[in-house]
Amino acid sequence: MSRRPKFHFRRLVRKYSRPITAYVQREGTYDGGVYKPGITDSFVLHGAVIAMKRTAVNDMGGNYIQEDKHLYTLTPIVHPLDGVKILFDGQLYAVTVNRDHGNEAFTGVYAYFLTWISKFQKEKKDAERL
Structure with a gap:
């Protein structure tokens, strides 16, 4: 007997999904003793x-900030x-x-969890700063 979810989370996520960069x-590598990212x-x-x-932000003892998602x-x-960054609505997050x-x-x-890193204005500069 397969275990069926009581709630269809997939449908809810599909409904609210958006494209995210x-x-x-x-x-990186070392070339002649110099690190190249x-x-x-x-x-x-x-x-x-x-x-x-x-309440999650407040109850966690300050480990999370309001910008976290x-x-x-x-x-x-x-x-x-640890190598993935997410750009969403002009904000940069670390997974x-x-x-x-x-x-x-x-x-x-x-x-x-997405931990807020900073706010950027242009996507081209974001890619260069990563």
């Missing part, structure tokens, strides 16, 4: 970015999370934690 920093690749993923509830996707981010690791099979949704 993600940047992945490749591993790797190339930054960009790709588009679809997901729902949701603001954290104010949750990201819900129907497909996993296949890159190591810090896979929130509900292990629940993907039940919910069909991949959940991540």
